[in-house]
Amino acid sequence: MKTILITIAAAMSLSATAAQAQSPEMSPHAADATFGAEGYTSTDGEVLYQTLCAGCHMPDGSGAVGAGEYPALQGNANLEFSAYAVTLIVNGQAAMPAFGTFLNDEQVVALVTYLQTNLGNDFEPDATAEAVANARPETPKDTTKAEHE
Numbered sequence: 001m002k003t004i005l006i007t008i009a010a011a012m013s014l015s016a017t018a019a020q021a022q023s024p025e026m027s028p029h030a031a032d033a034t035f036g037a038e039g040y041t042s043t044d045g046e047v048l049y050q051t052l053c054a055g056c057h058m059p060d061g062s063g064a065v066g067a068g069e070y071p072a073l074q075g076n077a078n079l080e081f082s083a084y085a086v087t088l089i090v091n092g093q094a095a096m097p098a099f100g101t102f103l104n105d106e107q108v109v110a111l112v113t114y115l116q117t118n119l120g121n122d123f124e125p126d127a128t129a130e131a132v133a134n135a136r137p138e139t140p141k142d143t144t145k146a147e148h149e
């Protein structure tokens with residue numbers, strides 16, 4: 001449990017300066033946490049969500065409005081088709097950090113499937129590893145993943 005909390009904080013401080021500014025309650029030592037801990041190797045959508053996403057979108061997906069605005073993912077019609085969520089998770093958008101370099105295709109599929117079938121959503125899961133791969137930028141920052149060229 002402690003590992004998970006530390007990992008949330010680490011993910012947020014690494015990927016979003018906005019989150020740092022808006023989350024004064026988080027430990028300043030969180031950035032010391034070892035990257036690659038539990039949350040990043042998990043392929044369990046719920047674990048990934050609670051580790052990486054719940055800090056902004058809340059554990060129940062209800063979102064938050066405060067210093068920043070984090071949309072609710074609960075009962076969210078934008079999740080009916082996975083393409084939008086896949087693109088957003090991989091590439092980020094506005095204050096939503098990009099997770100494409102932290103998560104492999106399978107992990108993104110697990111996350112999106114979790115979103116589509118939990119948090120008050122009851123959609124037909126339709127994310128595929130191929131769609132995730134296609135959503136990745138052609139020149140990913142993480143060059144260890146480059147395959148074609």
Ligand code: HEC
Nearest residue numbers: 016019052053056069070071078085093094095096097099
């Ligand atoms: C640092 C805070 C933060 C974290 C962490 C975060 N998000 Fe977001 N998310 C946002 C913000 C802000 C937006 C709105 C982006 C915009 O303005 O376009 C958003 C938007 C979204 C949307 C689109 C909602 C809609 O209806 O348009 C989805 C889906 C989403 N996030 C999923 C996730 C998932 C899955 C994770 C974990 C891998 C995650 N987010 C982690 C801040 C965050």
